Amino acid sequence: MKSKKILVWFRNDLRLHDNEMLVEAIAKSDSILPVYFFDPSHFEYTEEGKINAENNSVQFLIQSVAALRNSLQRIGGNLLIINGSPEDRMPALVEQYEISEVYHHREVATKETTVSSNVEDLLWKLRINLKHFIGHTLYNKEDLPFPIKDIPDVFAQFKKKTERDAIVKGCFLSPETINLVDIEDWGEFPDHSSLISPDLIGGEEEGIRHLNGLFEEGAEIYARHNSRAANADKYVFSSKLSPWLALGCLSPRKVYWAVKNAERKFGTNPNFTHLILGLLWRDYFRFMFKKHHVNFFTDMISDVQHSLSAEAYDHQLKQWKDGNTGHRLVDQHMAELNQSGFISHASRLLVATFLVHVAKLNWIDGAIYFEQKLIDYSPASNWGNWANVANGGKDPRFKNAFDLDKHIKLLDQEIYDPSSASA
Structure with missing residues (x-):
């Protein structure tokens, strides 16, 4: 009997925790093929042909993809690195490894959704389904108290109704083991220049470490100044979680439930409240893109x-x-x-x-x-x-x-x- 192989297309979801796409792919397949594409159209190149990683975001991305590969390897997996665009390389991958289905996370901005649509059209010609998952928001769209077309354009209304009538689901557990499609060469990272000492380091483990370190700091800052309640906002710190959230090294739900645990331990304070407010603003902007498109x-x-x-x-x-x-x-x-x-x-x-x-x-x-x-x-x-x-x-x-x-x-x-x- 032919085995079922699922290709897991990683994009801005570079983590094992709270990753429904990965969990479902493992559960519904005999083996999976995790893939990340370094699309040449997204990078600038030096005269030597290296990706110019003087831009901190490029360095952070490469670190995050490398960290994902390391995490997968620790549980018996790996990450196929492709230096090429998904449109150019996906059809050949699917045919070469007899892939039954492709899983990926849906995006909302035009450039990203265009790539998804192009790949979906190419796969359709091969009679292969591209299954979409949603894993970038605190609230799933199906759990909102209104359909996408009726989401309030006013943030205050969106926040009030969502917090009152929707629930934040628990996180999916990280997988403990993976069965891989048999591949001899898992690919090399693109040749790139590098920064000597980046301020922030990419990857899931670094993101979780940074998140966990915020709470004692946030509680301490607030406790030190809580006698000046009228100026409480002056003592709200900058969490700097957004780089890990942007690449999906941290899921919004991971942050939310970590904040709730911290509130039980340290009590509520504006630092913790602002973390959740930031997650709501992220949701609001993504849902506005979903509703109004470009x-x-x-x-x-x-x-x-x-x-x-x-x-x-x-x-x-x-x-x-x-x-x-x-x-x-x-x-x-x-x-x-x-x-x-x-x-x-x-x-x-x-x-x-x-x-x-x-x-x-x-x-x-x-x-x-x-x-x-x-x-x-x-x-x-x-x-x-x-x-x-x-x-x-x-x-x-x-x-x-x-x-x-x-x-x-x-x-x-x-x-x-x-x-x-x-x-």
Whole structure:
């Protein structure tokens, strides 16, 4: 009898824990073929033909894929590394190894969904099914208290109804053993330049270690300052979990239940509350993309009216990118972004406010630059946040969450009284 082989196509889901796709593939097959594609169209190359990993996000990705391979090897598995696009290489893989079905996680942004559609069409010609899984959100779409088409565009309404009427499911357990399709050569990682000392290290284990280390820190910071309740938000830390969440090294549910356990141990505090709020914002932006598709932000794209020549415009944009605007807060945050690939959410709002409302440059240029630089780049969150800073996004009451006047005031203070701005 012919055995059933399932190809597990890893994308932004680089983990063993809480991975329904992997768990189901193991349960429903005789053997699986885990695969990751390093798509050449996603990378810049040096003159020597190496992937340019001076960008922190590329280095973080390579570390995360390597960590996934190591995790799979520890339970008797492996990860096939393909240097090529899924569209070019998937059909031949399916035929060569007599694959019965392909599993993957569905994405929401145009570039990613186009790849899925192309692969699905190619597999359909081979009479092979591409099965879609959803594993990037805290709440499964089928568990929401409304269908996708009726999801509230106002974040406050989405948050209230979802928290009240939906439940967060438990995490799927990590598999303990894997039966593999028989392969002689599991592939090599692409030749790449490397950073000497990246600030954050990619991979599931590093993500879990970072997550577990947050709670005592968060409780300690809050306890030290809880007598100043009126200023509690000043003592909310930046968790820096987003890089591991963006690549799926951590699942949102893993973070959620870790926070709930920490609340039982340390009590509630704004640091823990903000972690869950961040997960809700991630869900909101992804579901907005799902509901509105690319219109989520293209409805708000308009020509910026300014008197600058093309040369002057490009010069001002370059000053912003290089952290050379003359505004200390903006320049400080942009320098940090360029060096590490990460700045806090508040910092992102501030530099975006400057670009759009002070320099009056096109927000699209800012969003594209963040896409290039952010170690935690996620299409829905990046483009959604930029659109909201520009003109309120789909939420007409976004000013409740983003206080433009406050950010302009911070920038004004920096302009007229630099000593008043925190270093």
